[in-house]
Amino acid sequence: MHSDVKVTIITVVWNDAEGFLVTARSVLAQSYDNIEWIVIDGASTDGTSQYVRNLSPAISSYVIEKDTGIYNAMNKGIDRATGDWIMFMNADDAFYDERIVAYYVKNIQDDDSVLYSDVIRREDGQIHPYLSADRYWLGMTLDHQSAFVRSDLYKQYKFDERYRVAGDLNFISNLKAKSYKFRKLNGLICCIKPFGVGASSSYFDRQHERVNVLRTYFDGPQLITTLHAEFKKAYDSKVVTANEFNKLLTLIGIN
Numbered sequence: 001m002h003s004d005v006k007v008t009i010i011t012v013v014w015n016d017a018e019g020f021l022v023t024a025r026s027v028l029a030q031s032y033d034n035i036e037w038i039v040i041d042g043a044s045t046d047g048t049s050q051y052v053r054n055l056s057p058a059i060s061s062y063v064i065e066k067d068t069g070i071y072n073a074m075n076k077g078i079d080r081a082t083g084d085w086i087m088f089m090n091a092d093d094a095f096y097d098e099r100i101v102a103y104y105v106k107n108i109q110d111d112d113s114v115l116y117s118d119v120i121r122r123e124d125g126q127i128h129p130y131l132s133a134d135r136y137w138l139g140m141t142l143d144h145q146s147a148f149v150r151s152d153l154y155k156q157y158k159f160d161e162r163y164r165v166a167g168d169l170n171f172i173s174n175l176k177a178k179s180y181k182f183r184k185l186n187g188l189i190c191c192i193k194p195f196g197v198g199a200s201s202s203y204f205d206r207q208h209e210r211v212n213v214l215r216t217y218f219d220g221p222q223l224i225t226t227l228h229a230e231f232k233k234a235y236d237s238k239v240v241t242a243n244e245f246n247k248l249l250t251l252i253g254i255n
Contacts, residue, residue: 006035007084011088012073012091013040015044016048023092026094031101032102039059081151085105085150096189114181115147117188118190119193121193138226143191165209207251212251227252228254
């Protein structure tokens with residue numbers, strides 16, 4: 001094992017005391033020793049901040065202050081990180097077992113930029129599906145909670161704070177467009193996390209950000225044709241209104 005590899009785990013939390021404790025227990029149970037744990041609390045008002053202070057002897061670095069959104073908070077964690085690799089394990093997310101970080105470190109290859117694996121939905125215990133690796137130009141092929149990323153890449157590119165829900169897609173797409181090496185650890189489950197909570201947004205709002213990201217990095221006839229068919233299906237299924245459908249077509253340059 002590469003025991004000299006320092007791994008930074010960043011936890012972002014705001015007003016989720018119970019979820020923070022779930023994550024804290026998981027992080028502190030990891031068998032790998034060379035871990036730096038950073039906690040970014042957005043000035044919680046529900047008691048979370050006191051839990052962070054109480055656990056301060058086990059936390060390498062923490063911040064309790066207001067932020068402008070989740071990606072601003074995540075970038076604060078990146079700025080404080082001193083590890084060779086970074087993972088995000090935000091409030092209410094938990095490693096699948098105590099060996100996960102050690103397994104990632106053991107499997108590092110010299111040319112790896114991002115290692116990733118599967119995640120389980122807490123709601124139903126099923127593996128959450130993502131796009132196949134060859135369809136990266138259409139959206140997320142991995143969960144950013146399972147992403148084990150070289151810290152220099154996070155520090156160089158960070159999360160674009162203009163996005164509300166697509167900052168992780170933008171970060172991953174940027175690395176894909178620049179041909180950094182992604183490698184899936186097949187057969188490994190990284191974490192268990194809830195999928196029924198998070199930033200509230202409509203289908204239209206999510207697609208608006210998604211289209212902006214994809215057209216930035218992968219624009220072309222194949223992308224436009226595929227998105228057109230996808231949005232037409234959403235319109236036929238009454239997921240979007242006629243007005244929203246027309247706006248989506250404008251976004252992809254059809255209207």
